[in-house]
Amino acid sequence: MMIHQREDHLGLSLSLSSPAETHRPSSSSSPLQLNLAPSMTSPPFNLFHKKETSDGFVLDACRVETRSFLKGIDVNRLPATTVDMEEEAGVSSPNSTISSVSGKRSLERSENGHGDDLLDCSRGLINSDEEDGDNSRKKLRLSKDQSAILEDSFKEHNTLNPKQKLALAKRLGLRPRQVEVWFQNRRARTKLKQTEVDCEFLKRCCENLTDENRRLMKEVQELRALKLSPQFYMQMTPPTTLTMCPSCERVSAPPSSSTGPSSTPVEAPRPHHSGSSHHRVPFNPWAIAPAGHRSFDAVRH
DNA sequence: CCAATTAGATAGCTTACGTCA
DNA sequence: ACTGACGTAAGCTATCTAATT
Numbered sequence: 001m002m003i004h005q006r007e008d009h010l011g012l013s014l015s016l017s018s019p020a021e022t023h024r025p026s027s028s029s030s031p032l033q034l035n036l037a038p039s040m041t042s043p044p045f046n047l048f049h050k051k052e053t054s055d056g057f058v059l060d061a062c063r064v065e066t067r068s069f070l071k072g073i074d075v076n077r078l079p080a081t082t083v084d085m086e087e088e089a090g091v092s093s094p095n096s097t098i099s100s101v102s103g104k105r106s107l108e109r110s111e112n113g114h115g116d117d118l119l120d121c122s123r124g125l126i127n128s129d130e131e132d133g134d135n136s137r138k139k140l141r142l143s144k145d146q147s148a149i150l151e152d153s154f155k156e157h158n159t160l161n162p163k164q165k166l167a168l169a170k171r172l173g174l175r176p177r178q179v180e181v182w183f184q185n186r187r188a189r190t191k192l193k194q195t196e197v198d199c200e201f202l203k204r205c206c207e208n209l210t211d212e213n214r215r216l217m218k219e220v221q222e223l224r225a226l227k228l229s230p231q232f233y234m235q236m237t238p239p240t241t242l243t244m245c246p247s248c249e250r251v252s253a254p255p256s257s258s259t260g261p262s263s264t265p266v267e268a269p270r271p272h273h274s275g276s277s278h279h280r281v282p283f284n285p286w287a288i289a290p291a292g293h294r295s296f297d298a299v300r301h
Numbered sequence: 302c303c304a305a306t307t308a309g310a311t312a313g314c315t316t317a318c319g320t321c322a
Numbered sequence: 323a324c325t326g327a328c329g330t331a332a333g334c335t336a337t338c339t340a341a342t343t
Binding site: 139140141142177178181182185189 | 338339340341342
């Protein structure tokens with residue numbers, strides 16, 4: 001019964017694509033398919049984007065629901081008279097009534113929906129604990145409704161002005177300070193999640209670049225080996241079979257050449273000049289002086 | 302308000318133990 | 323008496339998150 005997944009908690013998904021693939025987002029075969037939609041629609045490192053899917057919120061609410069709040073029992077609800085009396089209590093969480101139930105999973109696990117009585121029992125005990133003046137920090141759990149309302153509010157604006165804070169606190173039956181803290185923590189969670197997403201994105205980018213670099217290095221190595229290989233000279237078509245147009249400097253094989261290395265001309269034998277309008281001069285692709293740039297370019301084409 | 306941290310709550314897993322066929 | 327399947331409870335760990343500093 002694993003309801004939540006850490007990755008989905010904030011409703012963020014990853015969508016990565018290499019630069020070469022950005023023009024075809026529909027490609028599903030790419031190994032780099034993370035769905036980074038939220039951050040990609042905003043500046044790359046905008047940590048406080050608000051574009052979150054509702055899934056995360058639903059999950060969150062479900063988890064809260066399955067964890068501790070059963071059958072609509074709102075253990076955090078303040079008595080009406082204590083709302084807005086923010087600073088009076090010395091206890092950090094006067095609303096909490098289910099603390100110290102931890103470790104007693106028998107109450108929660110075996111019930112399968114029939115354990116409310118037991119929970120209520122334990123709550124009664126805990127309430128009496130609180131009345132003992134226990135100073136230990138108690139922690140409330142927000143109810144499903146409270147969480148949903150807070151999430152909705154966060155979706156609209158991830159910060160609160162004092163007026164909004166008060167209104168929300170009143171609506172939720174929480175102290176304004178609790179609402180404030182919730183928003184702070186919520187922002188922190190969003191930021192953390194976005195950081196994770198960004199980190200993953202950069203990691204993938206780095207991997208891509210490393211692969212690309214490795215590939216290019218290998219290619220360079222092969223080309224160098226090719227250039228230095230005497231055998232290659234032997235297999236090469238005699239330089240005289242390659243011709244270059246002096247005007248456009250394009251190289252092509254004579255029309256008669258057929259197979260073998262010479263059949264793969266340095267440049268595709270596409271007609272660049274009409275018939276005999278250009279002169280052909282012998283061309284040795286390996287005798288290019290300045291760094292052989294031309295030959296590399298030619299080979300590549 | 303943010304960042305870092307603390308600590309309570311809870312889910313999942315493992316293990317030991319008892320019961321029963 | 324022994325064995326394997328099954329259920330239960332307790333301990334432990336990881337994670338989430340309210341609250342504090």
